[in-house]
Amino acid sequence: MYLGIGLVVLSMFFFSLLYAFFKACTPFLSNTQIIFIQSVFSWLLLSPILVRKGPKYLKTHHFWRISLRTVFGLLSMVCITVALKTAALAEVVLLNNTAPLFVPVLIWGLYREKISAYLGLSLLIGFVGVFILLGPSFGTLQPGMIYGVLSGLLSACLLIVTRQIAGEHFMRILFYYYLLWWILTGPFAASTWEAVPTNAWMMLFGAAIVSIAAQFTFTAALRYASSQEVAPFIYTNVIFSALIGWVVWDEVISPVSMIGMGLVILGGISTLILARKKKA
Secondary structure (H helix, E strand, C coil), X not given: CHHHHHHHHHHHHHHHHHHHHHHHHCCCCCHHHHHHHHHHHHHHHHHHHHHHHCHHHHCCCCHHHHHXXXXXXXXXXXXXXXXXXXXXXXXXXXXXXXXXXXXXXXXXXXXXXCCCHHHHHHHHHHHHHHHHHHHHHHHHCCHHXXXXXXXXXXXXXXXHHHHCCCCCCHHHHHHHHHHHHHHHHHHHHHHCCCCCCHHHHHHHHHHHHHHHHHHHHHHHHHHHCCHHHHHHHHHHHHHHHHHHHHHHHXXXXXXXXXXXXXXXXXXXXHHHHHHHHHHC
């Protein structure tokens, strides 16, 4: 169990680095250009491993579900890169992590699956935290925070689709994930293409490496610990992001925002644990 927890914390650190690399590139490049370059690098890094397994390995009966998952993931990442232009790194990461709060609501809307009183309370706590975080934004209409919440909603849609392809091999999903990302963003990136500074190339290559590392370590973590055991540690990426944001961009989280973040984390963790118990 402890190895699984350690791996999920390491995975969250990699995810924090991924978003930090993206934030560092936003002053120089368009959102689609950032995602396009990173996804090409990620796909190229994965391809030799999968090609070695042979063409049969890439065959799938769930291509349309993988494609739908990819679209939700891509739209979520676009929202994240937009949010990172104006909002603090930790706030964007946290708002993206509201996905567990949206999942039960979406499932209720789609399948009318009952929400228990305890789960409802967890969701209420989490959404109150979101409201507190968004509160200052309403007066100034700051788009970053709104896009952060939207990224969480889209990530929730991704999680729902992922449940439907649980039997699909993880590496195969990643191969098509990155492939479709750069195919879909390519035309938009080309239309807004700007000269890429050397340091941006390096950061986006680093983003590709940590993106793959994050996916692999998270998958490995679930081999040594259950989802319920690792759930509370998923939010460690908020801590990592806050530290990175403070050191690199002098970002300081206000006391009010810290209260909102705490409520979102409490609601998210409770929701994840209750959902796992219900499954069991």
